């Protein structure tokens with residue numbers, strides 16, 4: 357649904373995107389993460405056909421974004437990090453303006469305004485001026501504006517900043533529903549714990565490059581899992597039994613840690629094999645890698661490479 361190839365973008369004296377290539381599947385929700393200045397906003401603006409890269413290709417919903425930016429706009433919703441609203445317009449007129457700017461009109465736009473206002477829980481504020489809304493309500497209005505035309509792709513730059521915990525939870529729910537309806541989302545954020553709740557993939561940027569692209573909901577057999585086990589007493593056969601079937605093996609007294617690539621049946625066979633070798637296993641745990649862990653590892657590896 358989104359494909360970029362060898363994107364390069366430069367500000368005067370500063371390369372912000374350096375040969376950025378990736379492909380995102382339809383109906384996925386990708387967390388766009390990276391340290392400050394990594395190039396996330398620049399990438400989102402290029403995807404949204406608002407900035408033109410120096411070279412490279414971008415395809416969104418089958419449209420060549422660089423050749424047909426206006427066609428691309430019809431299929432893309434974009435929430436900038438510092439969004440602006442017309443403070444003197446009512447919420448209804450803000451949505452009306454956003455809808456008309458994207459070619460909607462008439463009764464269908466009226467109905468759609470009611471729909472997005474309900475989705476973003478600002479239905480009771482339709483007659484209030486945008487300028488009188490709280491920070492979080494303004495954020496929700498801006499998100500409503502960005503999805504009024506039912507885009508196929510939604511790009512959100514820091515959408516949860518300024519939202520209270522309840523609104524953040526509601527926003528997570530909304531993103532999941534939009535993806536379930538077929539929308540493809542890219543969400544830039546620094547709040548990794550929250551992204552973990554709804555993202556299906558993570559794109560880590562660092563110094564203008566993609567440091568890692570990880571699909572998070574891969575089936576277990578294609579994912580490297582980190583396993584920790586404890587034995588009753590130190591065992592010499594443990595290392596020998598594990599050496600050929602696992603990687604990154606570390607044994608420290610009665611504890612062992614290793615990475616294992618295989619499905620649950622293979623994992624059960626591994627445990628049965630250890631017990632068969634007479635190893636007295638008293639604890640066998642798969643350690644969950646959080647998005648935060650994966651992100652920090654990717655950034656550390658990226659720094660080591662640089």
Ligand SMILES: Nc1ncnc2c1ncn2[C@@H]1O[C@H](COP(=O)(O)OP(=O)(O)OP(=O)(O)O)[C@@H](O)[C@H]1O
Nearest residue numbers: 367368370372390391392393394395396397398399
């Ligand atoms: N208008 C500009 N003029 C010159 N350099 C810029 C401009 N905007 C961004 N940059 C530089 O481009 C690089 C990427 O910036 P960008 O805003 O895309 O990063 P980011 O990952 O979104 O950062 P943050 O997490 O702080 O929002 C940074 O080094 C930044 O200093």
